[in-house]
Amino acid sequence: MTQVTTRPPEVRPVSDRRTWRPVAGAVVVLAGALLPWASVVLPAGAYPDLATLQFFDAPYLVTGFRLHLVLLGLAAALLPRARRSVGIGVLIIALVHTGFLIGYGALSIGGPVALVGGALVVWSGRALPAPELKLPGRAVAWLALLAAFAALLWLVTQTLTAGGQSRATNSYGAAEFLAFCGFGLALIGSLSAYGILTWLAALTERHRLFAFTVMLACALMLPLTEAGTGYWMTVAATIGIYAATATGLNIVVGLAGLLDLGYVAFLGLGAFTAANLAHTLPFPLAALAGAAAAGVFGVVVGAPTLRVRGDYLAIVTLAFGEIFFRAAQNNIGGLTGGANSIPGIPQITMFGQDFNEPLGALPAGFLYYVVAVLMVAGAVAVLLNLKSSRMGRAWRAIKEDEDVARAMGVRTGRAKILAFLVGAMLAGLAGAVFAHKMGTVGYESFDFSESVTLLAAVVLGGMGTVPGAIVGASLLFVLPEKLREFSDYRLMLFGLALILIMRFRPQGLVSS
């Protein structure tokens, strides 16, 4: 008898083959970063228009995106697992800037070189399973979480302010912003490739209360950073309002699996209610009234869920949303102002402080930002609590299979209506803040495309995950602000994003 020996499958170390490619790629990327980025000296102009183009025509000037390219080149050489995301980051940065230069009418030298380098790095990178990192003790964990959220605050600040706030003073802002996004993607991808993101997520899960507090503190520290101007506070507060709304939608769609295509109606109902009561009631009462009105409408919209499910339910919610929109457009009962909208809603004032005025050394709009952050925190707290409650398990059961859930004794009707009630109330509250902050409310803010945007935010971020809706809402409302040159393509890109996410990453950017 011959002994059959089974050899273990051959395990190749990461670094034995194809070593020249990453090294060559890294070298080419570094060269690309250091070479001059424009073939000609760009026509100099008056200060505001062309001043930022200094990055392009001076060789060896390593600031801004060229510093990012140098860092990425070094990472490509030193961090084998991170190569794929680093290469993609290099490709994005180089493509954006080369494209900008071509649009400007100049040829780039550094650009194509960096492109080749990025391609080489991507080619040499291989997808390896991320290593599993052990969870440390409490002290180390807290330190790590502190560092992680501080880094997150830095990344958010940089992303917000990248490219500046005004296209008038910086025609090159959109390219700068997109390139920074490339760098940010490479950073996040590298961390993920080394398993650090998973590790941090596990830490957050274990030290939930601490993480939540630190995150809240970091969010409240945003006004102290570079982004602490009135303009960015306004942008951030608007994002916060939509993030809270998206979190509410996340309860309905993500947890309970009830697709709502008219969700923005709840936001609108809260806004119109608060706007009508703004002159007679103090803000907290008006906000509560907005939430209550939206909640009642939520139960009305939710009532058909007792009989209708799945696709049909989505259509019913869409019909309710359209009815609300038409009614608001026609100024039903004189409550919505119709085409004139409701103007002159007073700012929130509490303790003699107008919320739109600067508070001490803090920028104007800071207080709205605080309100928005607290609202998002509240929405997240509600989501988290419900998710792990009896009701949350009932929702998950309904989402998986309604008939089985019912057979197991889940009272499906009550659970579904409760999902609509909670989601609608959150949106109504957000709507009340929205009305006061904007000072004017009109029906145009609540059309079908807004519902789609909110849904896209939830789907993009990851249905049912806590950070998902916030990440998604931030992206979908920051991008239009940053890329006004492309505002015509906004909805088109949303549509494309919905299709591509469902096709390639149905669990969203942040998966549970």
Next chain:
Amino acid sequence: MATLSQQIVNGLVQGALIGLIALGYTMVYGIVQLINFAHGEVFMVGAFGAHFAFLYLLPEGVSWYVALPVMVVAAVAASVAVSVAMERLAYRPLRGSHKLAPLITALGVSILLQEVVRVFYPHATSPLPFPRAFANGHLVMGTVSVLWTGVLALAVAPLLAWALHLYVERSRLGRAMRATAQDPDTARLMGINPDRVMLATFVIGAVLAGIGAVLYGIHYTQIDTMIGFQNGIFAFTAAVLGGIGNIRGAMLGALCIGLVKSLAGQYAWGGAQYDYVWVFVLLILVLMFRPQGFLGRSEGVRA
């Protein structure tokens, strides 16, 4: 009385046009169990295809006997191309995935198509005038007058629905469709290729939408990028009302929707500004209390 009969005729004409879209909804839902949200956009693309053919392909002042067929062919070609592309690229890869995925994808396709046309078609950011066939003639019967284009729509739409019904009942492909609707896996065992059947379903729906788009354009003489979404919702309502999956039911439901819209706009509270609202109210009520529609699910494609 004169107003009533006039409104009834107007409603029937609009219903007939909606019916041609509703047939596509009902066929696709009957066989793939997918609410193809983007089907209204297929109709819209067809209208723009016909507009393109008239404006850029046909010489000026060409006779209607040439122009109309060319426009129909262009509309159908555009609709079919878009429909096939969306079935192959967006829906087919999703088969067997999470149950919300196809609906969200359909939403994405719908917005994408709307925006692509709005941004890239010349001057489509505002409503475009659509050429009217047969000059501006009316057929006058007593107090009621109806445009000849409306008469054409009223004649063609039910005829096409009837033809489609017969095709699904009698032809080989129709039998394959009914088999696939009942059980795709068993149909595959019987030698039917469900993928081809599903593609054929999308193509048939697109052909009807293309024809409907031309009829719609020459009747209302104005198109914009939103016609797909609005009429798509009406058509979906019609398909549900008639019993989704049922071909004759879809046309019947569409005629009802047209009547409801035009009569509610005339007589109901709120007037013409709220006629959409009444259609949506009807939709909600039907979905809640009789989701199987008029003709139920026991006949037609969805056996």
